[in-house]
Amino acid sequence: NKGVSMDRPAWAPEGVDMQQASPARMYDALLGGSHNFEIDRRAAEMGKALVPDLPRLALSNRAFLRRAVRFLADSGIRQFLDVGSGIPTAGNVHEVVQGIDPDIRVLYADIDPVAVAHSRAILRGNSRAGAIEADLRKPAELLDRAGETGLIDFDQPVGLLLVAVLHLLSDEDEPVKKVADLRAALEPGSYVAISHLTSEMRPEDAGKLGANASDKSRVGIHFRNREGIVAMFDGWDLIEPGVVELPVWRPESERDRHEAPGRSLGLAGVGRKA
Ligand code: SAM
Numbered sequence: 001n002k003g004v005s006m007d008r009p010a011w012a013p014e015g016v017d018m019q020q021a022s023p024a025r026m027y028d029a030l031l032g033g034s035h036n037f038e039i040d041r042r043a044a045e046m047g048k049a050l051v052p053d054l055p056r057l058a059l060s061n062r063a064f065l066r067r068a069v070r071f072l073a074d075s076g077i078r079q080f081l082d083v084g085s086g087i088p089t090a091g092n093v094h095e096v097v098q099g100i101d102p103d104i105r106v107l108y109a110d111i112d113p114v115a116v117a118h119s120r121a122i123l124r125g126n127s128r129a130g131a132i133e134a135d136l137r138k139p140a141e142l143l144d145r146a147g148e149t150g151l152i153d154f155d156q157p158v159g160l161l162l163v164a165v166l167h168l169l170s171d172e173d174e175p176v177k178k179v180a181d182l183r184a185a186l187e188p189g190s191y192v193a194i195s196h197l198t199s200e201m202r203p204e205d206a207g208k209l210g211a212n213a214s215d216k217s218r219v220g221i222h223f224r225n226r227e228g229i230v231a232m233f234d235g236w237d238l239i240e241p242g243v244v245e246l247p248v249w250r251p252e253s254e255r256d257r258h259e260a261p262g263r264s265l266g267l268a269g270v271g272r273k274a
Pocket of ligand 1: 168
């Protein structure tokens with residue numbers, strides 16, 4: 001049982017490396033979740049020591065996700081493919097959209113086995129939602145696997161969610177091309193929602209957090225400038241208000257203002273395939 005500690009919790013699939021921080025579990029720790037290990041909590045603490053308002057960024061991102069999926073459901077989208085969906089936490093996509101229309105289908109895809117296992121656990125009994133382990137860096141495989149679940153019909157418009165995941169891809173992973181590959185598989189009338197960590201407003205803080213992860217208690221985050229993030233929407237028609245700071249994308253109430261405008265560490269937008 002290589003790499004598996006005796007005290008592996010029941011929710012962690014066998015073979016998970018408990019000594020290596022993972023972005024999914026570190027984000028769960030930042031949001032106050034309970035599906036994370038000591039090394040992930042240490043990664044979250046290190047991040048907070050560098051940038052104390054980091055938990056607000058996580059909340060701000062979750063609030064954008066909720067607003068974006070509500071917007072897509074209200075725009076007629078009846079199936080969602082959530083790539084880099086993470087460890088389920090309050091206000092998951094299926095909860096939000098199936099609250100609008102219980103027939104809406106949701107497929108979660110993540111590279112992290114803890115995220116997939118926990119997603120499957122909470123989706124038990126929900127025939128219109130599922131979770132697959134898949135890698136955004138291999139879009140063709142991801143699309144095949146998504147099709148096999150029967151939850152996504154690629155002949156109908158899809159709501160593609162790439163929320164807080166593309167900054168985990170390095171430039172060598174060609175994130176812009178990966179988005180384009182996914183877009184090519186989708187019908188006109190499909191939408192994409194993207195949020196991405198940015199160096200645009202707070203270059204110094206982005207620099208502190210964005211260092212390469214050579215240490216096991218760090219995760220590699222690639223903060224990008226506005227231009228790099230706008231490029232991900234190539235081929236999509238941007239929905240108003242365009243690519244903007246997280247709290248500024250169609251805020252619904254004061255409660256959405258987790259970060260002060262001008263100070264957000266994330267940019268976000270929604271695009272439609274014409
Ligand atoms: N989308 C959720 C949200 O915004 O609240 C979770 C975001 S979490 C910060 C990023 C997720 O992307 C993690 O669960 C991580 O495992 C996943 N991820 C990282 N690289 C990935 C890849 N190459 N393919 C699929 N998922 C990936």
